[in-house]
Amino acid sequence: MNKYILALDQGTTSSRAILFNKKGEIIAVSQQEFTQIYPQSGWVEHDPIELLNTQLSVVEKVIRKAGINHSDIDAVGITNQRETIVVWDKHTGNPIHHALVWQDTRTANFCNEIKRDLELSNYIKDNTGLIVDSYFSASKIKWLLDQYDGDKSDLLIGTIDTWLMWKMSDRKIHATDYSNASRTMLFNIKTLQWDDRLLTFFGVNKSMLPTVNPSSYYYGDINIQSNVLPVHSAIGDQQSALFGQGCFNKGEAKNTYGTGCFMLMNTGSEIKSSSNGLLTTIAWGVNNKVEYALEGSVFIAGAAVQWLRDELQILEDAKQSEEMARKSTKDSVYVVPAFVGLGAPHWDETARGLMIGLTRDTNKNDIVKATLNALAYQTKDIFDLMEKESGVQLKELSVDGGASLNNYLMEFQASILEKVVKRSQNHESTAKGAVFMAGLSSGFWDMDALKKISNDADYINPNLKEQKVKKLYHKWKKAVQLAKGWLAED
Ligand code: ADP
Numbered sequence: 001m002n003k004y005i006l007a008l009d010q011g012t013t014s015s016r017a018i019l020f021n022k023k024g025e026i027i028a029v030s031q032q033e034f035t036q037i038y039p040q041s042g043w044v045e046h047d048p049i050e051l052l053n054t055q056l057s058v059v060e061k062v063i064r065k066a067g068i069n070h071s072d073i074d075a076v077g078i079t080n081q082r083e084t085i086v087v088w089d090k091h092t093g094n095p096i097h098h099a100l101v102w103q104d105t106r107t108a109n110f111c112n113e114i115k116r117d118l119e120l121s122n123y124i125k126d127n128t129g130l131i132v133d134s135y136f137s138a139s140k141i142k143w144l145l146d147q148y149d150g151d152k153s154d155l156l157i158g159t160i161d162t163w164l165m166w167k168m169s170d171r172k173i174h175a176t177d178y179s180n181a182s183r184t185m186l187f188n189i190k191t192l193q194w195d196d197r198l199l200t201f202f203g204v205n206k207s208m209l210p211t212v213n214p215s216s217y218y219y220g221d222i223n224i225q226s227n228v229l230p231v232h233s234a235i236g237d238q239q240s241a242l243f244g245q246g247c248f249n250k251g252e253a254k255n256t257y258g259t260g261c262f263m264l265m266n267t268g269s270e271i272k273s274s275s276n277g278l279l280t281t282i283a284w285g286v287n288n289k290v291e292y293a294l295e296g297s298v299f300i301a302g303a304a305v306q307w308l309r310d311e312l313q314i315l316e317d318a319k320q321s322e323e324m325a326r327k328s329t330k331d332s333v334y335v336v337p338a339f340v341g342l343g344a345p346h347w348d349e350t351a352r353g354l355m356i357g358l359t360r361d362t363n364k365n366d367i368v369k370a371t372l373n374a375l376a377y378q379t380k381d382i383f384d385l386m387e388k389e390s391g392v393q394l395k396e397l398s399v400d401g402g403a404s405l406n407n408y409l410m411e412f413q414a415s416i417l418e419k420v421v422k423r424s425q426n427h428e429s430t431a432k433g434a435v436f437m438a439g440l441s442s443g444f445w446d447m448d449a450l451k452k453i454s455n456d457a458d459y460i461n462p463n464l465k466e467q468k469v470k471k472l473y474h475k476w477k478k479a480v481q482l483a484k485g486w487l488a489e490d
Contacts, residue, residue, distance in 0.1 A: 024436075083183045176213070219232070258301065263382050300339050301375045
């Protein structure tokens with residue numbers, strides 16, 4: 001039996017390779033950033049060749065760093081930034097364009113047109129679980145195909161997991177998993193097939209699309225410097241973090257505090273649909289079962305801390321926000337970071353950011369604290385909606401992501417939710433989900449072994465009185481109301 005499982009964690013800003021041992025411990029990590037390409041305002045691209053090369057390079061580095069041989073690796077698991085899409089020529093192996101990244105809004109007008117067709121947008125919601133938005137892959141694929149004037153029957157399409165596997169397997173694997181497919185807006189989450197009506201509407205031929213497999217599955221072998229490694233999982237990053245956090249059961253949820261916040265709740269084999277803007281998505285396919293999740297996202301979370309650093313320049317690094325917030329004695333200042341509008345449950349593109357409750361003695365510590373509080377309040381907005389729409393009362397919230405390292409924020413989060421916040425001591429939940437999935441498929445672990453893998457966590461308890469929480473949250477809601485519709489009459 002080999003000793004390690006290797007995660008390829010292909011994120012939005014960097015490619016990472018992480019080695020885990022049988023105890024689920026991290027042996028070595030290697031990370032490399034790649035170029036963010038912004039050809040126009042609102043357009044975001046990645047060079048697919050750079051994604052591939054950085055990913056290959058970190059794999060080599062992590063193996064060297066750990067001092068192991070390729071043959072010590074039992075299986076590879078891939079987790080990736082979701083929705084980002086590549087179209088390439090199957091003969092030359094070259095992309096026809098840079099990858100269009102999930103954040104890219106070049107197709108927003110087209111998506112607004114679709115939204116006006118109520119029958120079609122309801123069809124999309126009912127069958128893909130998604131709200132029509134440029135964020136998902138379908139309209140991006142149409143844009144890429146529309147600007148290509150060669151023979152379209154030569155083209156293949158894929159999310160980043162698919163692209164990496166195709167290239168690394170010398171063109172043998174053209175596949176993805178249910179979780180990634182469910183973010184394209186072309187996949188029917190009820191029939192578990194590509195949706196014919198949507199393929200026709202977006203001008204996609206089924207032969208261009210990858211085969212859709214379970215997340216935990218033997219996909220085939222890839223070549224790393226002439227060494228053959230078996231790929232045993234592929235899964236989108238947020239779903240992977242849900243599994244990596246140990247939310248194996250229905251009714252368990254996690255929140256990732258990164259650039260934005262992504263809260264996902266495992267809803268088991270049930271497709272729960274939301275009437276207030278939560279998405280329904282496939283969590284994973286594992287052990288011959290497909291399971292679903294409800295998802296709510298906050299657009300601006302850690303990005304608001306970057307705003308304090310880069311635009312207001314009132315702190316030097318994100319970490320400093322903790323100490324500054326603790327110096328503030330006020331809780332009457334509110335920042336609503338609606339910089340790009342507001343997502344669930346408000347769904348208001350015309351909302352814009354505001355700061356309110358200022359007095360003559362308001363200082364920068366108060367503003368930092370109010371910004372961190374906003375992450376917690378926005379999370380509560382989603383959390384309450386999630387409980388309401390799922391009918392599940394959550395006992396605790398598992399957290400991960402860069403900003404979850406902020407102790408002030410996590411304490412305030414626990415207080416405002418009036419729930420325990422559980423922060424895993426292993427911060428690599430995303431990679432962990434992919435290696436768990438891979439280990440299940442290769443026989444390295446079974447479910448019982450995974451449940452026993454140490455998930456040592458810090459438990460952060462609420463420490464504010466109920467009356468106080470009510471008052472604070474009431475004011476947040478009032479501030480949000482003021483931010484809403486700001487651009488409406490322009
Ligand atoms: P992503 O995967 O979206 O790049 P990460 O999980 O790496 O995000 O988290 C980075 C984000 O978290 C940044 O937006 C940063 O401003 C924020 N962040 C990182 N550390 C802290 C901290 N100690 N306190 C508050 N915010 C933080």
